[in-house]
Amino acid sequence: xxxxxxxxxxxxxxxAAPLDVVIGVMGFLAALALGAxxxxxxxxxxxxxxxxxxxxxxxxxxxxxGPDLQSETATALALLRSTSGVSRVxxxxxxxxxxLVAPWLGTDTALADLPLPRLIDASITSGAxxxxxxxxxxxxxxxxxxxxxxHAIWLARLKRAADTMMWSAWGVLVLIALATAATxxxxxxxxxxxxxxxxxxxxxxxxxxxxxxxxxEWHYFVSALTASAFGAALAAGLFAIAGGLEGAGIxxxxxxxxxxxxxxxxxxxxxxxxxxxLIALATAxxxxVAALARNY
Numbered sequence: 429x430x431x432x433x434x435x436x437x438x439x440x441x442x443x444a445a446p447l448d449v450v451i452g453v454m455g456f457l458a459a460l461a462l463g464a465x466x467x468x469x470x471x472x473x474x475x476x477x478x479x480x481x482x483x484x485x486x487x488x489x490x491x492x493x494g495p496d497l498q499s500e501t502a503t504a505l506a507l508l509r510s511t512s513g514v515s516r517v518x519x520x521x522x523x524x525x526x527x528l529v530a531p532w533l534g535t536d537t538a539l540a541d542l543p544l545p546r547l548i549d550a551s552i553t554s555g556a557x558x559x560x561x562x563x564x565x566x567x568x569x570x571x572x573x574x575x576x577x578x579h580a581i582w583l584a585r586l587k588r589a590a591d592t593m594m595w596s597a598w599g600v601l602v603l604i605a606l607a608t609a610a611t612x613x614x615x616x617x618x619x620x621x622x623x624x625x626x627x628x629x630x631x632x633x634x635x636x637x638x639x640x641x642x643x644x645e646w647h648y649f650v651s652a653l654t655a656s657a658f659g660a661a662l663a664a665g666l667f668a669i670a671g672g673l674e675g676a677g678i679x680x681x682x683x684x685x686x687x688x689x690x691x692x693x694x695x696x697x698x699x700x701x702x703x704x705x706l707i708a709l710a711t712a713x714x715x716x717v718a719a720l721a722r723n724y
Contacts, residue, residue: 447615448651450611451651451655451656451708452658454604454608454611455655455657455660455663455700455704456659456660456662456663457600457659458601458605458659458700458704459659459660459663459697460666462601463663463664463689463697464593465597466696467687468594469590470693472587472591472594481554482551483550483552483578484550484577484579485504485508485547485550485574485576486545486546486547486574486575487500487501487545487546487547487548488573488574489545497573500572500573500574501519504567504570505517505519505548507571508567511563512556513552513556513558514550514551515551515554517548517550517551518548518549518550519546519548520547520549524547525544525547526544545575563576564576608704608711612652612707612711612715613715615648616644616711617715619644620716627640640716641712642713644713644715644716645708645710645712645713645716648708648709648712649712651708652701652709653702653704653705654701659700660697660698663697667687667688668689671689671690
């Protein structure tokens with residue numbers, strides 16, 4: 429008689445749909461958490477690349493006697509251009525400044541009537557060391573209404589926020605992995621109890637523990653792999669839709685970084701079904717081995 433695959437010995441498919449649904453939902457949530465960690469990492473890198481080695485000078489409008497906004501802006505520009513270590517200096521246009529406040533004030537507001545500061549964007553020469561505190565004092569003396577914003581402070585805060593989001597996502601992944609292991613453990617024990625007569629018969633016929641365990645672990649491996657792959661594919665579809673909306677100029681969630689994932693980033697979501705299958709395989713095997721050792 430030809431050898432029969434261990435996974436075909438037990439009639440596991442009865443009542444398996446609820447387990448597949450639970451694992452599919454957990455695969456969906458795990459893919460969302462993994463995608464969120466990828467978005468946070470990409471956003472943090474974008475912040476670092478966009479703000480590193482640069483700083484901004486604000487010229488605040490004022491009322492009363494003293495140099496006007498245009499005069500102070502010209503003075504600050506001249507001082508910055510003559511400072512060693514500053515490679516590029518430019519005035520932020522009114523259109524750019526209005527775009528910066530548009531998410532909060534909207535585009536219908538009479539922005540021209542608001543006392544917005546004049547912004548100067550400056551870059552630090554690569555490899556140069558610039559004492560920004562000393563430069564800020566020099567600017568205050570030359571242009572009393574100037575304020576130097578060091579991006580390093582914002583970078584540190586944004587990095588902490590991104591790190592918090594990433595670690596939270598990894599924490600969610602760990603919890604989902606534990607929930608998957610617990611679910612498979614309960615399902616394996618229920619299957620052992622339901623098919624105790626078959627297990628006892630196999631044991632009496634001399635079947636080894638590993639042979640019986642493979643009959644269960646293969647089933648739960650395939651079940652978890654398939655269900656979690658479906659959940660991960662659904663999450664990938666949501667990220668793709670978010671990317672498509674952003675590509676069309678529609679902001680999916682205001683004040684949040686772009687939520688779409690690139691092709692390479694979507695590939696990381698394949699780790700979700702792979703991990704779910706391995707967790708289910710290991711959990712089912714350990715559960716069966718422990719139950720057989722306890723009962724036989």
